[in-house]
Structure formats: structure tokens, C-alpha cells
Amino acid sequence: MDSRAVTHARSGAGPEQCLYGSICAWDEGNYEGSFRAWEGSNPNWHDSDFGDRARSLKNNLRPGGPDAVRLYADPNYGGNSFCLPRGDFAEQLSSWGNDISSHRLVEGC
Template identity: 35%
Template sequence: MRKFRTLLAVGTLTAALLAVPATATTAGAATADASGVAADGNYWVWEHTNRGGAACGWSGNDADWRTCGSSGTFNMNDKASSWWNNGYAGSLGDVRVYEDINYGGASTCAPNGSAGNIPWEWNDRISSHKWVTNCGY
């Protein structure tokens, strides 16, 4: 069963969190400044760098990013430019992202606690993700 949440939060894909206020919004989203926030169990992505624009957060796997958000109508497919793995440490704490829908194509991994802007070679290319036990690096 796929679970997801839409919310404003912080995050991006380097090892350190940036001290930039969250600005992401989607229908039904709440605002938050997650500086120092404990793990919420979600993998977060934003459509722009530095956590800008619309955001989606998932607590489970998602094979198709064309539908996310509280109403399932927001399309994040090939739109993510920043991310934050705010999952729980331990088993299934890392997130493997895929270039194609249904976990296809090239993949890369976001270790638990990682955050930052998505590197240029992956920017606007991610279409699905799975929680995994270990990124393998």
C-alpha cells in the first residue's frame, strides 16, 4: 500500500541541511520550518532547488510520481530538483530513486538523513522510488 503526504518542510541532497526557510506549497499543504526536526519517516522532494515550489513526501514506495499530494492529482514526475530523506534510521531507511515509472531505468540512492539539491545529472529525471535497507556505498 502506497502512503504519501504533502507538506512544507526543509531538505535538500547533501549531507548537511541548509538553513533556508521552506517555501514549497501544494493544495492542502501546511507550512513548516523543519530545522532540527526529528525524523518523520518521509522521503521529501521539491520541484525547485533549495526546497522551492511544490513538494511531496512519502512514507512508502511509489512506482509512479505522476500522482502525489493529498488529492493524488499533483504530478512530480520528472520535476524534482531537491530532496530530503527524513526516514527512520535502520532497516528500509535509505531511498533508491529511479529514472522511469515502475522502478525502471537508471537508479541512484539517497542515504538516510541525506539532503540537498539534486545533482544536475538527476535533476528533473526521477519518476519512482523504493525504500531500501542499504544504498550499497
């Protein structure tokens, strides 16, 4: 199931603003700046004005369903990808910074 529902939150609120059951992204390192959260897969981050902007991530998915997220360089789950297991986070995206355009929930990495 694709979820294009996006949450906007105040800047600088940190990783605790990532609600349980969500995949979260910030446009600055260390969970600063603009924030987006999704509860399901999203084929095109550009639709929510967040494509190619993520600098930090958090996977706060619940156990019992897809527990990992595969992030893609291109919309519609295309291009290079990497996987972020449940509970993992990336405070500073170095080689992937500003190059994520879609994500899909998956069973494990």
C-alpha cells in the same frame, strides 16, 4: 509496501517541512517550490503530478527499517537509479534534475 500518500505544503517552507519518517522532494533547488512527501515506496510519481519535477530531495527516514531510498528515472522502478542514504539530502539535483519518476525504500545503499 507502496505508499502513494502525498503531502502538499506551502512553497518556500524549506527542508524542515520534511517530517521524520518521510522522503521529500521539491520542484525547485534549495527546498523551494512545490513539495511532496512519501512515507513508503512509490512506483509512479506521475500519479501525484510530481514525475520528472524534483530539483531537491531529503531522506528523513527513521532508523530500524529500510533506511535508504533508491530513486529511478522511470515509473515502476525502471531505468537508471541512484541511492540516497538516511539523513542525506540534495539541495540541487544537477544531472538528475527533473528525471525522477519512482522511488523504493531499501536497506542501505
